Amino acid sequence: MRITTCTNLFFVLIMLCLVFLDVGIATDIVTSSEFIKDPENITSRGGNFTLGFFSPENSTNRVERLSLPEVFIWNETRPYWRTGPWNGKVFTGVPTMRSFYLSGICVEDDGQGNVDLSYAYVDEAGFSINILNSQGNYQELKWDGEKREWLVTWNSDQLKCDVYGACGPFASCNSQKSPTCSCLRGFEPRNKEEWNRQIWTSGCVRRIPLLQCERANNLNTSADNIADGFLKLQMVKTNYFLFVSLLNVGSNSTFKLLDSGNLILQESTTGNKIWESFQHPSNAMLPDMKLTTNRISGKKVKQTSWKSPSDPSTGSFSLSVERLTIPEVFIWNENHPFWRTGPWNGRVFTGLPYMKTYYLNGIHVEDDGQGNVGFFFTKITAHFYLYPSKSELLVWRKRFSIIEGVARGLLYLHRDSRLKIIHRDLKASNILLDEDLNPKISDFGMARIFGKSEDHGNTRRVVGTYGYMSPEYAMQGLFSEKSDVFSFGVLLLEIVSGRRNSSFYDKENSLTLLGFAWMKWTENAISSLIDPRIYDPSLYKYIFRCIHIGLLCVQESASDRPTMATVISMLNSEIVDLPPPRKPAFILTQNMLSSMSSEKGNSLHSLNPITISEIQGR
Known part of the structure; x- marks a missing residue:
């Protein structure tokens, strides 16, 4: 009787192990008929990596509602890889999706905080699965019936630079260069010994301290003659992204051209700023200059035309709409161009990065083809x-x-x-x-x-x-x-x-x-x-x-x-x-x-x- 009881307990333990083993294997795979839904996610076999919709500011393992959906792979509490935001067609941070769509991948957002990631396999024959392995690599596998083996058709970390923060802070990664990591201009490796061994995770630090910050804190700086500034980086995938919602501009809004050269869109009643031409305007702004009409046409209009009656300053900035080959808006500092929108392509000003995904309602440019250009702030659509x-x-x-x-x-x-x-x-x-x-x-x-x-x-x-x-x-x-x-x-x-x-x-x-x-x-x-x-x-x-x-x-x-x-x-x-x-x-x-x-x-x-x-x- 005692032997029988022990035998039964032994078989029960074996069954429990098989059940739990099966569950563990299933959690790192998404088949073509399955969804990843809020608050679900998949975890690698060893439990080190988790795949789902996450916010960079929140490391809890659940799907978070972002302004734009985005898929993250997490290494415990640290982000390891991300797709970039979903723009309705592709994940913007996945290079292979810029020229073609990964078969059947779709993100559905009901607008109520629920986001679904689905995968529909559309080949005529065979099977396909997506799997997150223990190295944090998210793979697409397709079954080869002739060779009777799984073939890897896509990897999330095809390039070293696809890994989140591969080169550490204040550094950029380029897989086509050797070495792949380099410090941004004005920065140097934090740990030169590790950097020489191609260990990049410590990143870079400033070679010269910022004047306004460090000098204000009485820190030593030997570069008093070098002013602080901003470095423009193009064609890069950043660790974080900024999303600005579409604005419905009311009829009581006006443009203002500040003496700092910053063009802003402002509500007349509240004074709230809706839009500005500079993302980082000067702190020392002189009295405003107000754009009092809805149309600007022809040649340059002198700054006195835009001034508020209560503004005693003279200033030196003026706003104009220039028709070169394509209409374009300029801010002039006396006779020198100070800021420009880039050409108007019929939908947006191409020189404003934030207008590539949306445009402010009511901004419109009209060209009669005879040298006359009209710039409208048409209030509403x-x-x-x-x-x-x-x-x-x-x-x-x-x-x-x-x-x-x-x-x-x-x-x-x-x-x-x-x-x-x-x-x-x-x-x-x-x-x-x-x-x-x-x-x-x-x-x-x-x-x-x-x-x-x-x-x-x-x-x-x-x-x-x-x-x-x-x-x-x-x-x-x-x-x-x-x-x-x-x-x-x-x-x-x-x-x-x-x-x-x-x-x-x-x-x-x-x-x-x-x-x-x-x-x-x-x-x-x-x-x-x-x-x-x-x-x-x-x-x-x-x-x-x-x-x-x-x-x-x-x-x-x-x-x-x-x-x-x-x-x-x-x-x-x-x-x-x-x-x-x-x-x-x-x-x-x-x-x-x-x-x-x-x-x-x-x-x-x-x-x-x-x-x-x-x-x-x-």
Whole structure:
């Protein structure tokens, strides 16, 4: 009896060991059908490294909500490797993702603090796994059926410089140089003996102390004649990143040009600074010089034109818009250029790094091609008014006026201008509104000009905004005036519903805004689509007619969509009887499409969550 009991205990211990061993192995692998979700993560077999979404300021092993999602590998409490922020298409710190996408990797952010990292394997045959090994190396492995072995197709630490802080503080790492680590200009190795043995982790220290800091603390310095300054580093991957949110600038904001040469954007009522041309302005700022008009044009305007009436200082700075080959804004110190924005490419000033991922609402440059350049601070865009919390300010009369104004603007581009112009990026944030909320189409950085005999074109480089692109353009690169008609239809439905197509999500049916509108149309329940802030039984037939026109504009086939001339006739009721609309394009969300495609079979195009290439101007 005693032997039997011992035998049973022995088998129980063996089973427990097998169970725990299996769990330990599984935690360092993510298969193609699994997600890493908040607050989950995977840990290497030895427990030294952890993979998940982490904030550099917080070393706890859970997924943290960042302004932009980012994946970290941790060595206990120290960051070991990171992907760089996710920009909606790629992880910006992974060099191999700058020219192509790692198959099936997708980051989904619901905007409520929940971030998912998923991996969908899309090859025709074979298996694939991602694994975090005990050395902290995150690998993609694919099964070779002929050789019957796992092949490593991607490593997180392919280069020594990919390791987080490989060269220590105040040093840079370049895998193409020997040695790979070097101190920044003005710095020297902290431990020269270790540095000579190619042990870089101690980093570098300043060769010459900072004057303002060390001298203020009565420390000795032998370089009193050398001023402090900033060193600009380009094409580097830093340990930390700075994210600045998109700002909606109100109509009470003004530009100010300071005597320090710093151009700032400031709220008139509160005095709060919204934006500045210098990231590190001088501490000794003289009285402000205020930009009192919304337009600057022509040659240089002397500094006295911008001064506040209460400012007695003379100063020497002036602001001008120069038309060289491409418009550009300069700040001048007397006759010497002091600061510049870089050329305007139709969307942003290329010399402002923080404008490469967003632009301040309302900044617009217009060039008539005859040497006259206009620089506008146009207060606000339609995007600001259409969605909460300002949508209640737009009554139906104003909304219809915007719809009609945009339609007439597109008609001018398509038919009435000397050359036919296809905008290709029509959306709410590209509709500028003046003080009376009159619309003006802006941002022609992606527009195409056609000759008199041309009516369509095609491209291999699809650019634009997902949710507004027509299906023939998004899938095949074909564009015509019907592409703008589709975008106009999306915009019309957004104006009527007060909802954005890009962020709309119907949980029950996984529908886009277009799909939701079509469902309500077929159910004869279109009133539930209308923004409750403008719903009025006396206006129902007019709003209903606009929804009908919007559905005609977003039909899947370009030949079924009306021209802008026909749209205006429909809006003005010159065409009384409207044809019934057919099913619109893109009625299901991307997640639903991916799910349906995976059930039918593997397909690169159906599983790839990215359907838009990098946006660039003409």
